[in-house]
Amino acid sequence: DVQMTQSPSNLAASPGESVSINCKASKSISKYLAWYQQKPGKANKLLIYSGSTLQSGTPSRFSGSGSGTDFTLTIRNLEPEDFGLYYCQQHNEYPDTFGAGTKLELK
Amino acid sequence: EVQLVESGGGLVQPGRSMKLSCAASGFTFSDYYMAWVRQAPKKGLEWVASISYEGSSTYYGDSVKGRFTISRDNAKSTLYLQMNSLRSEDTATYYCARRQVQRYFDYWGQGVMVTVSS
Numbered sequence: 001d002v003q004m005t006q007s008p009s010n011l012a013a014s015p016g017e018s019v020s021i022n023c024k025a026s027k028s029i030s031k032y033l034a035w036y037q038q039k040p041g042k043a044n045k046l047l048i049y050s051g052s053t054l055q056s057g058t059p060s061r062f063s064g065s066g067s068g069t070d071f072t073l074t075i076r077n078l079e080p081e082d083f084g085l086y087y088c089q090q091h092n093e094y095p096d097t098f099g100a101g102t103k104l105e106l107k
Numbered sequence: 108e109v110q111l112v113e114s115g116g117g118l119v120q121p122g123r124s125m126k127l128s129c130a131a132s133g134f135t136f137s138d139y140y141m142a143w144v145r146q147a148p149k150k151g152l153e154w155v156a157s158i159s160y161e162g163s164s165t166y167y168g169d170s171v172k173g174r175f176t177i178s179r180d181n182a183k184s185t186l187y188l189q190m191n192s193l194r195s196e197d198t199a200t201y202y203c204a205r206r207q208v209q210r211y212f213d214y215w216g217q218g219v220m221v222t223v224s225s
Binding site for chain 2: 032034036041042043044045046049050055087089091092094095096097098099100101
């Protein structure tokens with residue numbers, strides 16, 4: 001199975017700042033990485049797939065980069081609604097595997 | 108608007124069975140693979156199972172293989188997860204998700220809690 005290592009596990013930032021979350025795969029997954037946002041009481045939201053393709057409705061302040069084993073989610077100019085949990089998922093091969101999550105908190 | 112609504116969760120004793128349902132609306136159900144993903148309390152997401160368009164192909168994670176069965180009824184736009192021989196480690200919120208051809212999950216339900224305890 002492809003192991004996904006996400007870092008940092010916790011991140012504190014203020015509105016208006018930029019942050020980056022990293023995801024490392026245990027072997028190459030080409031470009032096939034997705035990012036999700038999880039917030040209490042809401043359905044999980046797909047933000048980005050195939051490494052850098054924004055899902056319809058994802059604000060342009062979100063961007064994804066990387067290929068092979070190393071990927072990054074960057075959020076520029078943080079908005080209050082961006083605080084929550086973020087997960088990466090490799091969608092290159094079975095079984096689909098997720099990172100352990102990054103909690104983005106308000107500083 | 109795509110909607111996925113899970114039901115059927117609750118408290119169940121170890122070794123017993125439980126069946127989850129997911130009612131889909133807002134899209135042509137038979138045009139998509141579907142999946143179940145779970146999240147144990149305070150833990151991350153774990154893919155459980157996926158099923159093809161007509162249900163002819165199914166895929167399972169190692170932790171549930173042989174105990175869980177994913178199925179679908181396209182006439183009812185409903186996805187199911189039959190869970191047998193439940194263990195305490197199956198305690199989790201179970202999410203129904205729509206799976207795209209490239210195998211990411213573009214829509215999720217709000218989840219249903221399953222607690223396995225005596």
